Amino acid sequence: xxxxxxxxxxxxxxxxxxxxxxxxxxxxxxxxxxxxxxxxxxxxxxxxxxxxxxxxxxxxxxxxxxxxxxxxxxxxxxxxxxxxxxxxxxxxxxxxxxxxxxxxxxxxxxxxxxxxxxxxxxxxxxxxxxxxxxxxxxxxxxxxxxxxxxxxxxxxxxxxxxxxxxxxxxxxxxxxxxxxxxxxxxxxxxxxxxxxxxxxxxxxxxxxxxxxxxxxxxxxxxxxxxxxxxxxxxxxxxxxxxxxxxxxxxxxxxxxxxxxxxxxxxxxxxxxxxxxxx
Numbered sequence: 001x002x003x004x005x006x007x008x009x010x011x012x013x014x015x016x017x018x019x020x021x022x023x024x025x026x027x028x029x030x031x032x033x034x035x036x037x038x039x040x041x042x043x044x045x046x047x048x049x050x051x052x053x054x055x056x057x058x059x060x061x062x063x064x065x066x067x068x069x070x071x072x073x074x075x076x077x078x079x080x081x082x083x084x085x086x087x088x089x090x091x092x093x094x095x096x097x098x099x100x101x102x103x104x105x106x107x108x109x110x111x112x113x114x115x116x117x118x119x120x121x122x123x124x125x126x127x128x129x130x131x132x133x134x135x136x137x138x139x140x141x142x143x144x145x146x147x148x149x150x151x152x153x154x155x156x157x158x159x160x161x162x163x164x165x166x167x168x169x170x171x172x173x174x175x176x177x178x179x180x181x182x183x184x185x186x187x188x189x190x191x192x193x194x195x196x197x198x199x200x201x202x203x204x205x206x207x208x209x210x211x212x213x214x215x216x217x218x219x220x221x222x223x224x225x226x227x228x229x230x231x232x233x234x235x236x237x238x239x240x241x242x243x244x245x246x247x248x249x250x251x252x253x254x255x256x257x258x259x260x261x262x263x264x265x266x267x268x269x270x271x272x273x274x275x276x277x278x
Contacts, residue, residue: 008066009042015077021084036084040064045240045264063215063269068122071245075120078176079216090141092134092182097190100131103140113143121173122213128170130194132187134180142174144187149195152207154277164277165203167195169210185225192278207277214269227274235270239263 009029016023016031024032029042039061062083069076081087100113113133117125128145135141152166169188174180188208195206211233212219219229237250241263250265 008044008069012040012042012064012069019081019086021081021086033084036060038062038083040080042066043266045242045245045266065215065266065268067240067245067247067266071247072122075176082176082179083216087177087179089179089181090136092142092180092186095134095136095141095180095183095186097186098133098135099194100133103133111140113140113145116140116143117145117171117173120176121171122215123171126170130167130191132190134183134187141178142180142183142187143171144169144184144191145171146191146208149206151204154207162205164205164207165195166207166209167191169208184221188225188276205278207275209273209275211271211273213271219272219274222274222276225276227276229272230275231273233271233273235267237265237267240266 012031013023021033022035023040024034026032026039029044031040031042032038033040037060041061041063043063043065045066060083062080064076064080103112113131114125116133126145129148130146131143132145133140133143147168147170149165149167152164153161154164155161169191172184172187174183192206192208208227209230210222210227212222219227223229238247239250240247243262247266248263
């Protein structure tokens with residue numbers, strides 16, 4: 001049952017008030033957190049066009065879609081709190097790096113990288129060749145996964161062409177209530193170290209590309225890691241089940257063989273493509 005935009009907004013406000021987090025209302029769908037310089041834009045599934053009338057100040061902005069709030073409620077609450085400064089910190093240097101094979105070989109570990117992503121990444125798991133985790137005190141606190149390489153020609157400033165082994169950084173997720181300081185950088189270095197060791201000196205140079213989801217971030221963390229912004233990716237269309245609030249990519253919808261009458265179309269905000277070359 002569609003909870004409606006009023007109930008959706010009331011639910012978010014009630015959660016914030018229960019947590020004792022002060023906010024200001026800037027129009028019907030914009031909540032501003034002056035202490036953090038953050039705006040939270042509420043996007044009901046029946047009004048996914050975010051170009052609406054609200055007085056949003058210049059600040060960090062999160063776009064919270066109704067289907068995300070309902071379908072992954074506990075995860076969304078923790079992610080919002082983390083963006084508002086309510087989290088525990090952990091330094092990545094205190095963690096142990098392990099890969100998927102080590103986790104699978106350890107019968108004591110019930111939570112695999114696949115399970116971690118299904119729990120804590122907005123889009124769940126995805127098929128990837130290289131899979132790493134940071135472990136602290138016996139538990140996984142962050143994971144990153146990378147694709148197999150593809151040959152990719154790139155033009156240099158001088159007009160010549162260099163062919164890179166191009167990998168995609170497909171997923172990164174950490175515990176939603178924990179900020180793993182230096183986690184992304186440490187996992188990226190582990191991956192680059194592995195492929196450099198395996199490839200040796202006779203293979204092509206390496207690049208890593210990735211995308212920043214504009215619902216949550218403009219990708220500043222990738223810039224700090226040495227990535228360069230190269231392209232904006234257009235919004236992707238999804239269908240949301242109005243009963244369960246499950247989100248399904250339009251290009252995968254036919255395979256579900258469900259009636260389109262039960263679904264409403266939405267679009268995400270798109271993403272930013274970043275590239276790291278060595």
